[in-house]
Amino acid sequence: MIKTMIREKLSLLLLSLTVLTVGFLLPVAGYAEPDAGKKVLNIGFVELKSDPRYKKKRVFARFMGQALGRPFAGAEVALKEIKFHGTELGLSFALQHVVAKKPEELSNKISELYTGGVRFFVLDLPANALAELAKTQREKDIVLFNTSAYETALRETQCQPNLFHTLPSHAMLADALGQYLISKKWRNVLILEGPLAEDKLLTAAFSVAAKRYGLKISEKRPFVLSNDPRERDKNNVALLSNGDHDAIYIADSQGEFARNTPYQTLKPNLIVGSEGLVASAWHWAWDRHGAPQLEKRFEKKHKRPMTNTDWAAWMAVKAIAGAIQSTKSTDVKTLSSYLTSEENLLDTFKGNASSFRPWNNQLRQPILLTTHNWVVERAPIKGFLHQTNNLDTLGIDQRNSQCRF
Amino acid sequence: MNILPPLKSTLKLTTLVVSVTLTSISTASAKDTGYIFVSSEKDNAVTVLDGKDYSVVKTIKTGDRPRHLAFNDDKTKIYAACGDGESLDIIDISKLEVIDKLDDIDDPEAFDFSPDGKYIYISLEDDGALGVIDTEKKEMIQTIEVGEEPEGVMASPDGKSVFVTSEVANMVHIIDTTSWELTANIQVGKRPRRFAMTPDNKELWVTSELDSSTSIIDTASNTVKEVVKFKPKGFRAEDVTPVGITMTKDGKTAYVAMGKANHVAVVDIASRKVKDYILVGERAWNAELNNDESLLFVVNGLSDDVSVIDTKKGKVIKSVPVGRVPYMALIDD
Numbered sequence: 001m002i003k004t005m006i007r008e009k010l011s012l013l014l015l016s017l018t019v020l021t022v023g024f025l026l027p028v029a030g031y032a033e034p035d036a037g038k039k040v041l042n043i044g045f046v047e048l049k050s051d052p053r054y055k056k057k058r059v060f061a062r063f064m065g066q067a068l069g070r071p072f073a074g075a076e077v078a079l080k081e082i083k084f085h086g087t088e089l090g091l092s093f094a095l096q097h098v099v100a101k102k103p104e105e106l107s108n109k110i111s112e113l114y115t116g117g118v119r120f121f122v123l124d125l126p127a128n129a130l131a132e133l134a135k136t137q138r139e140k141d142i143v144l145f146n147t148s149a150y151e152t153a154l155r156e157t158q159c160q161p162n163l164f165h166t167l168p169s170h171a172m173l174a175d176a177l178g179q180y181l182i183s184k185k186w187r188n189v190l191i192l193e194g195p196l197a198e199d200k201l202l203t204a205a206f207s208v209a210a211k212r213y214g215l216k217i218s219e220k221r222p223f224v225l226s227n228d229p230r231e232r233d234k235n236n237v238a239l240l241s242n243g244d245h246d247a248i249y250i251a252d253s254q255g256e257f258a259r260n261t262p263y264q265t266l267k268p269n270l271i272v273g274s275e276g277l278v279a280s281a282w283h284w285a286w287d288r289h290g291a292p293q294l295e296k297r298f299e300k301k302h303k304r305p306m307t308n309t310d311w312a313a314w315m316a317v318k319a320i321a322g323a324i325q326s327t328k329s330t331d332v333k334t335l336s337s338y339l340t341s342e343e344n345l346l347d348t349f350k351g352n353a354s355s356f357r358p359w360n361n362q363l364r365q366p367i368l369l370t371t372h373n374w375v376v377e378r379a380p381i382k383g384f385l386h387q388t389n390n391l392d393t394l395g396i397d398q399r400n401s402q403c404r405f
Numbered sequence: 406m407n408i409l410p411p412l413k414s415t416l417k418l419t420t421l422v423v424s425v426t427l428t429s430i431s432t433a434s435a436k437d438t439g440y441i442f443v444s445s446e447k448d449n450a451v452t453v454l455d456g457k458d459y460s461v462v463k464t465i466k467t468g469d470r471p472r473h474l475a476f477n478d479d480k481t482k483i484y485a486a487c488g489d490g491e492s493l494d495i496i497d498i499s500k501l502e503v504i505d506k507l508d509d510i511d512d513p514e515a516f517d518f519s520p521d522g523k524y525i526y527i528s529l530e531d532d533g534a535l536g537v538i539d540t541e542k543k544e545m546i547q548t549i550e551v552g553e554e555p556e557g558v559m560a561s562p563d564g565k566s567v568f569v570t571s572e573v574a575n576m577v578h579i580i581d582t583t584s585w586e587l588t589a590n591i592q593v594g595k596r597p598r599r600f601a602m603t604p605d606n607k608e609l610w611v612t613s614e615l616d617s618s619t620s621i622i623d624t625a626s627n628t629v630k631e632v633v634k635f636k637p638k639g640f641r642a643e644d645v646t647p648v649g650i651t652m653t654k655d656g657k658t659a660y661v662a663m664g665k666a667n668h669v670a671v672v673d674i675a676s677r678k679v680k681d682y683i684l685v686g687e688r689a690w691n692a693e694l695n696n697d698e699s700l701l702f703v704v705n706g707l708s709d710d711v712s713v714i715d716t717k718k719g720k721v722i723k724s725v726p727v728g729r730v731p732y733m734a735l736i737d738d
Binding site for chain 2: 080081082083084085087088290293296297300322325345347351352353389390391
């Protein structure tokens with residue numbers, strides 16, 4: 001009853017307002033509908049159709065750390081948040097979503113968008129495709145954001161001045177876990193490592209973190225995903241986990257083996273890494289720093305929880321619009337140097353104002369230590385200090401960086 | 406233009422217990438109980454403290470996640486915005502219980518009454534909108550789209566406009582109360598939260614949580630004329646997250662809660678200088694003065710307590726435990 005009343009009243013009011021506006025055409029200080037009659041700044045969003053990371057079966061499995069959908073979803077949520085960011089420049093923002101069939105097409109897709117005036121690109125690409133593409137774009141006056149490749153090398157040996165990373169690297173995630181384990185004095189860790197190249201990258205990152213934070217890796221054992229009784233020593237978690245350790249680090253980039261490790265160990269061991277306690281860029285359960293509001297906005301629109309890569313795409317779009325709002329400029333040179341400047345503080349919704357590391361264009365940010373339905377801790381953990389910014393206790397610090405622009 | 410039809414969930418404003426209409430409130434009189442009312446986000450309650458010994462007089466059950474509190478104009482009632490309860494609960498101060506509520510408001514956070522008491526302006530966090538509630542009809546008569554995550558709300562003293570911050574757009578929006586249009590969008594420091602107006606109405610101060618600062622808006626020109634940066638000793642900029650702000654009636658001093666930096670800044674308004682940083686509890690969130698301004702009550706969201714500051718001495722004289730994740734205090738004296 002009341003509902004209908006209000007609705008009628010409102011439509012009347014709206015009607016009268018429309019009449020008023022049409023009649024007198026008095027725009028109020030130019031702050032009408034944010035995108036009415038404004039210049040549009042297009043942000044390119046590029047992904048691969050055949051990206052194996054989003055295969056239906058894999059998404060359905062919901063392994064920990066697994067994307068639950070394409071991160072374009074995150075960019076869409078950000079677009080709504082930036083509707084006022086271009087006010088002073090008379091700009092509104094839009095996303096140009098481009099899906100390439102093959103990695104070889106990527107370079108052309110970027111060129112097409114470039115011809116159409118696009119200078120900012122949010123990329124959802126696997127590490128290899130991204131590295132190949134980025135090389136071809138090195139000299140261009142554009143800004144690229146990596147939002148779904150964790151590989152540390154992209155920030156280091158493969159780094160380039162116009163490639164930014166909002167997604168944390170393997171190194172940052174491993175350091176967060178390292179801080180947690182040592183803060184609990186769970187010092188002795190066994191590594192179970194899968195056969196894939198990406199699994200080795202996980203082990204490598206965790207080994208560096210272990211050294212950095214004083215953990216002791218008791219042994220590294222290879223696992224295989226199989227039921228072959230002849231390989232029992234490699235596929236049976238009880239046998240694999242034999243020994244005296246506080247925690248077992250599972251290096252499984254695919255997740256299928258990792259999923260079946262908790263509660264299967266010989267002794268009551270803690271599982272970390274790809275299962276159990278997992279370092280993440282984002283988790284739906286994080287309930288501080290405005291995170292629930294962002295999560296609610298995301299779920300309302302996309303009917304699924306927000307994951308790491310959604311968050312990274314959201315963050316990239318926000319970083320672009322934030323830089324434009326702060327510098328009041330759309331000039332690529334101005335904006336890319338502002339991105340890594342000290343005054344460019346970004347709100348990650350994870351606490352701590354974050355910023356891009358000027359030495360490798362990685363966004364420094366808090367990392368969440370997560371279980372299936374909770375965030376146990378947020379790194380940097382209290383007590384882990386750094387001479388300039390505590391967020392730099394996570395990932396490659398300036399003095400260790402191999403990146404030379 | 407900017408006026409949206411009210412969102413579905415914000416449409417229905419029903420009255421649960423129709424006992425006292427708002428027009429009859431003016432006949433009642435303020436009690437000046439001396440009580441301190443503290444909302445606690447995670448306890449779904451408002452804790453009532455005795456004004457002398459700070460013992461708990463009563464814990465008033467409210468809707469889920471009560472945050473902002475405000476008196477009605479004759480101080481006989483307290484309105485409490487309950488974010489997850491999706492309501493504005495109305496507490497009768499003489500009874501110390503919720504006697505009425507405005508229902509079906511989607512995620513209300515902060516609000517303010519218009520100077521004539523006719524309207525409540527309320528930030529609707531989930532909808533990215535400012536809602537206007539007619540207090541007599543108990544209806545949401547208007548929702549105005551603003552930047553995402555609107556937070557601080559303040560009615561201008563002349564009643565002609567409403568100020569609202571958007572945490573995500575880094576802006577203060579000004580809305581005209583006759584046309585309900587946005588008339589200005591003022592860019593301020595990152596993640597703007599709360600307001601305080603100088604008594605001469607010439608300056609609007611707004612805290613920026615991610616910029617460790619307060620932007621001072623010149624209300625004549627609607628531009629930021631100065632920024633006060635906070636740098637308490639021993640804290641890095643990223644740990645200084647100002648939110649709550651309050652001013653003395655003489656317009657000389659502003660108190661700003663420093664959030665994660667666990668201090669309250671005492672700012673000399675004329676010189677813009679921070680005179681002192683007073684150590685309080687964890688995540689100092691909102692700060693309220695008592696009537697004679699001898700005491701400042703600082704609500705600490707992460708240590709679940711209220712720090713009581715003697716404003717003359719500039720020191721905490723007592724820490725009082727309250728509910729889980731306390732948000733704001735209101736003093737009835």
